Amino acid sequence: MVRFPFLAVRSPRSSVLLAKAQCVELGKQVPLLYALLSLNTIAVSYTLRHSAPFWMTVICPGLLVCVSMIRLVTWLSSKPATDVRAARRMLRRVTALACLITFAFMIWALRLHTYAVGEERAHVSMFLAVTVIGCIFCLMHLPSAALAVTGLVVIPYLVFSIYQGDAIYLAIALNLTFVTLVLIWVLNTSFRGFEERIRARERAERLGRENMRLAHTDKLTDLPNRRFFFAELARRLERAKRDHAPVAVGVLDLDRFKPINDTYGHIVGDHLLEAVARRLRTIAESENSVVIGRLGGDEFGFVATLEPEAALAVGRRLCGALSAPFEIEDLVLSLGISCGLALSTDGEVASADLFKRADYALYQSKRHSRGQVCLYSDDHEREIRSEEALERALSTADLAAETELQFQPIVEFDTGRVQFVEALARWNSPTLGQVRPDLFIATAERMGLIHDLTLVLFRKAVAALLQMPADIRLSFNLSAQDVTNPPTVLHLVSIVRQSGIDPRRIVLELTETAVMRDFQQADESIALLRSLGMGIALDDFGTGYSSLSYLHRLPIDKVKIDRSFVRALRDMSGHNLLRSMLALCRSMKLECVIEGVETVEQLATLQSLGANAFQGYLFARPMPLPELLRWMNRDAAAGVLPARPDGRAV
Ligand code: C2E
Ligand code: CA
Ligand code: CA
Numbered sequence: 328m329v330r331f332p333f334l335a336v337r338s339p340r341s342s343v344l345l346a347k348a349q350c351v352e353l354g355k356q357v358p359l360l361y362a363l364l365s366l367n368t369i370a371v372s373y374t375l376r377h378s379a380p381f382w383m384t385v386i387c388p389g390l391l392v393c394v395s396m397i398r399l400v401t402w403l404s405s406k407p408a409t410d411v412r413a414a415r416r417m418l419r420r421v422t423a424l425a426c427l428i429t430f431a432f433m434i435w436a437l438r439l440h441t442y443a444v445g446e447e448r449a450h451v452s453m454f455l456a457v458t459v460i461g462c463i464f465c466l467m468h469l470p471s472a473a474l475a476v477t478g479l480v481v482i483p484y485l486v487f488s489i490y491q492g493d494a495i496y497l498a499i500a501l502n503l504t505f506v507t508l509v510l511i512w513v514l515n516t517s518f519r520g521f522e523e524r525i526r527a528r529e530r531a532e533r534l535g536r537e538n539m540r541l542a543h544t545d546k547l548t549d550l551p552n553r554r555f556f557f558a559e560l561a562r563r564l565e566r567a568k569r570d571h572a573p574v575a576v577g578v579l580d581l582d583r584f585k586p587i588n589d590t591y592g593h594i595v596g597d598h599l600l601e602a603v604a605r606r607l608r609t610i611a612e613s614e615n616s617v618v619i620g621r622l623g624g625d626e627f628g629f630v631a632t633l634e635p636e637a638a639l640a641v642g643r644r645l646c647g648a649l650s651a652p653f654e655i656e657d658l659v660l661s662l663g664i665s666c667g668l669a670l671s672t673d674g675e676v677a678s679a680d681l682f683k684r685a686d687y688a689l690y691q692s693k694r695h696s697r698g699q700v701c702l703y704s705d706d707h708e709r710e711i712r713s714e715e716a717l718e719r720a721l722s723t724a725d726l727a728a729e730t731e732l733q734f735q736p737i738v739e740f741d742t743g744r745v746q747f748v749e750a751l752a753r754w755n756s757p758t759l760g761q762v763r764p765d766l767f768i769a770t771a772e773r774m775g776l777i778h779d780l781t782l783v784l785f786r787k788a789v790a791a792l793l794q795m796p797a798d799i800r801l802s803f804n805l806s807a808q809d810v811t812n813p814p815t816v817l818h819l820v821s822i823v824r825q826s827g828i829d830p831r832r833i834v835l836e837l838t839e840t841a842v843m844r845d846f847q848q849a850d851e852s853i854a855l856l857r858s859l860g861m862g863i864a865l866d867d868f869g870t871g872y873s874s875l876s877y878l879h880r881l882p883i884d885k886v887k888i889d890r891s892f893v894r895a896l897r898d899m900s901g902h903n904l905l906r907s908m909l910a911l912c913r914s915m916k917l918e919c920v921i922e923g924v925e926t927v928e929q930l931a932t933l934q935s936l937g938a939n940a941f942q943g944y945l946f947a948r949p950m951p952l953p954e955l956l957r958w959m960n961r962d963a964a965a966g967v968l969p970a971r972p973d974g975r976a977v
């Protein structure tokens with residue numbers, strides 16, 4: 328089917344690029360058209376200077392040439408249209424002006440024809456023919472204008488020639504009509520080719536943009552992905568360097584996502600992530616300069632060009648948005664979120680470094696203030712530096728030679744006897760001196776050294792246990808990574824087997840976070856260790872972010888209630904909390920140890936609440952093995968329970 332895109336400036340499948348491309352092409356050709364028109368006008372006026380009156384050979388053509396020159400200069404000085412609406416407006420203006428100017432020239436030319444004699448008439452006819460052909464070519468990128476110009480020249484000329492009744496000029500007019508019809512046909516074909524090329528370019532550009540979008544979008548949540556996030560961060564920092572503007576980067580990490588994913592399956596997990604993304608996006612879109620992306624797994628990030636206070640407020644809003652529970656497939660799921668935030672005031676920091684700071688602040692938020700936004704500070708900077716020193720020392724440490732264990736008794740109130748001793752690691756670094764165990768354990772975890780460290784300590788603990796009375800049992804701490812690492816678990820089992828010790832004398836302490844990291848794997852490891860007879864205790868109970876719905880599914884033997892709850896005993900709510908935790912342990916038939924008992928008052932209160940097993944400075948501090956053995960011989964034989972301040976037994 329032949330399609331003539333002439334009469335409308337905008338075809339039904341009008342493309343954005345087409346109008347702009349037409350303007351660009353016309354910009355090259357229309358000035359030539361006016362030059363050609365002016366030249367031809369001057370030439371024909373000159374030929375008829377003796378036959379036609381002055382106003383027909385000087386005044387009228389002078390005016391027409393002036394108008395043409397003005398248009399020529401206007402075209403040469405005009406800038407290409409930047410947006411599609413301006414381009415379309417321009418095309419409409421060109422068509423209208425082409426009609427108007429052609430009409431004026433035509434009236435003049437036909438009137439001039441009436442004055443012409445002999446060969447002069449041939450010149451006028453040639454003027455009309457050459458000019459209309461020139462116009463068709465110059466307007467080939469705007470067929471509507473080309474067609475209008477042709478119609479306005481050819482039809483009146485044909486009518487005029489018929490009216491004049493001269494056979495030769497009638498033949499010329501008919502000839503011109505046929506030639507222009509063929510030219511219009513050729514023009515149509517060529518314009519369709521042009522249109523097709525532009526559309527193909529447009530499709531390629533659209534495809535390129537779509538590919539780019541897909542490469543920068545997270546498939547599940549439709550949020551910008553990690554790649555886009557880092558590119559955006561780098562862009563903003565670059566701009567900030569020029570403008571001395573602040574840039575904030577936030578890292579958000581969901582709490583409790585992993586156990587939900589493990590428990591309810593990946594489909595629920597995916598729906599939950601989509602719902603989280605929707606909430607985060609709503610907040611980000613309500614802010615001016617905030618871009619939020621999914622960095623992977625359950626980690627999200629945002630970049631904002633904001634002052635510190637405003638960036639903190641955005642972080643808080645994002646955290647707050649996730650505080651309400653999610654309803655996914657008939658389940659009501661609640662998540663927590665932690666946020667680390669780092670700021671650059673002038674862009675003078677590499678994007679990777681700024682992100683690392685935000686990540687460190689996130690780590691601090693998870694450790695100390697879950698659910699809140701933690702802003703990277705100078706203190707964090709100092710901590711990082713000391714952590715770097717720690718990493719250096721740990722990477723060159725001779726773990727077997729530099730570490731040792733101390734033991735802290737866990738006593739039973741009823742009998743006054745030592746039930747267990749908890750092995751607590753000590754590291755005496757040749758360069759740093761004594762390092763706190765929670766610090767070097769966390770560093771060893773980060774550096775991937777924890778497997779070796781745990782095994783070194785466990786061998787020492789088992790060796791120490793062999794020297795203790797047979798009724799004393801050992802409580803040994805596993806790190807979060809140990810319980811989810813099958814090789815570590817298998818090594819622990821083989822150490823126990825090789826030692827010949829009764830596995831029932833060993834209890835392994837796990838934290839809630841360790842279990843939550845990979846519920847499935849933790850469950851399997853626990854099952855294996857218990858099948859051998861080892862006990863499992865849940866350490867620091869109540870400080871993690873777990874939910875009882877997961878915990879009750881774990882085959883554990885006891886819980887150790889964190890010492891922060893003992894400190895909170897002073898007020899009524901702390902009192903009630905401990906009471907209900909103890910009741911919970913009783914109802915779940917779990918043994919319960921209270922950690923961090925420091926005063927007789929605490930002991931008395933705890934005892935009145937029904938607690939029976941305690942660990943704390945009130946009884947004994949952690950001590951090396953020889954001291955522990957002496958302590959057990961002397962103090963424990965005399966009964967370890969301290970006296971009340973009034974001198975009576977507790
Ligand atoms: P944890 O497992 O909760 O160990 C109890 C911590 O509380 C010990 O600190 C102990 O000295 C301290 N403590 C005991 N009674 C009291 C008290 O009455 N008041 C106060 N304020 N503190 C008391 P320590 O030895 O500094 O260990 C800190 C943490 O380091 C441990 O917390 C445990 O999470 C980790 N850790 C220690 N040894 C090991 C180990 O061999 N392996 C692993 N993975 N972690 C260990
Ligand atoms: Ca412990
Ligand atoms: Ca503990």
